[in-house]
Amino acid sequence: MRDPGNYQPRFVDAGGEHEHTNRLAAETSPYLLQHAHNPVDWYPWGPKAFAAAREQDKPIFLSIGYSTCYWCHVMERESFENEAVAALMNEFFICIKVDREERPDVDDLYMTAVQLFNNGSGGWPMSVFLEPVTLKPFYAGTYFPPDDMRGRPGFSTLLRRVSELWSGGRDQLLEQADKAAASISADLQSSAAPVALDLALIDDATTRLLASWDQQLGGFGAAPKFPQPDRLLFLQQVAASDAQASKAVHHT
Structure with missing residues (x-):
C-alpha cells in the first residue's frame, strides 16, 4: 500500500516535471492530491463539474475513496494511470473524484446506490455513473479490473457500454436512474422510521x-x-x- 505522504506519480518526464496535472492539484485532501497527476481530467465535487457535464451533455463518472484504501490504489494504478483508459474517460464522461473522509455526506448517499446495484454489497473505491442534470445514479459498483475477467466486464468495456447506451439508449438509463433514486429515497425514509423488532x-x-x-x-x-x-x-x-x-x- 502506498504511503500517501510519499506518493510519486508514474508520469514524470526526464526533467522531473509532471506530464499531467488536473484540477485536483488545487485541492487540500491528501487523497485528491494523489490523483492530481493522473491523465484523467478529474474534477472535484462541485458546481463546475456539474455545469461541465450539463453543457457537454456527458454522464458523470464518480469515483469515491480514501488515501489508505488498498483497492483504490490498485484501480488507480491499473486504470486511472492508464493512458488508454484515461482517454476513454475524458472523451465520454465528466470525471469526479471524492475523498470520503472530506465528504461523508456524498459518500453515504452514493454508497446506498452501490449497495442497491450490488445486492447489498458495497466498498471502496466506489464507481458510480450519474445522470448529469439530477445527479441520479444509473449504475454503480466498486473496483473494476482494467480488462474483462471471469465473466465480469473490465473497466474499459464498461466505459464503452455506458457511452454507447448514453448515445443510443439514454431513455433506458434515465428510467434506471429514476428507479434507483426512488429506491434510495424509500430506503433512507425507512431507515429513519423506527420499526418494532420481531x-x-x-x-x-x-x-x-x-x-x-x-x-x-x-x-x-x-x-x-x-x-x-x-x-x-x-x-x-x-x-x-x-x-x-x-x-x-x-x-x-
Whole structure:
C-alpha cells in the first residue's frame, strides 16, 4: 500500500516535471492530491463539474475513496494511470473524484446506490455513473479490473457500454436512474422510521443474508469482496439457533 505522504506519480518526464496535472492539484485532501497527476481530467465535487457535464451533455463518472484504501490504489494504478483508459474517460464522461473522509455526506448517499446495484454489497473505491442534470445514479459498483475477467466486464468495456447506451439508449438509463433514486429515497425514509423488532423480521434478514453467503469461499456476494462486520455480528447473534448462520460466520 502506498504511503500517501510519499506518493510519486508514474508520469514524470526526464526533467522531473509532471506530464499531467488536473484540477485536483488545487485541492487540500491528501487523497485528491494523489490523483492530481493522473491523465484523467478529474474534477472535484462541485458546481463546475456539474455545469461541465450539463453543457457537454456527458454522464458523470464518480469515483469515491480514501488515501489508505488498498483497492483504490490498485484501480488507480491499473486504470486511472492508464493512458488508454484515461482517454476513454475524458472523451465520454465528466470525471469526479471524492475523498470520503472530506465528504461523508456524498459518500453515504452514493454508497446506498452501490449497495442497491450490488445486492447489498458495497466498498471502496466506489464507481458510480450519474445522470448529469439530477445527479441520479444509473449504475454503480466498486473496483473494476482494467480488462474483462471471469465473466465480469473490465473497466474499459464498461466505459464503452455506458457511452454507447448514453448515445443510443439514454431513455433506458434515465428510467434506471429514476428507479434507483426512488429506491434510495424509500430506503433512507425507512431507515429513519423506527420499526418494532420481531422474529419475522429477524428470520427474513437471516434468510436474505444466507442467500448471498458464498459457501465455497466465504463472505457475501461475488468478488471483489469487502469486510462486512455488521452482517457477521448479526448472524453471530442468531447462530445459536441456526446452524447455517453459525457455519457462515465460522467459514467466513
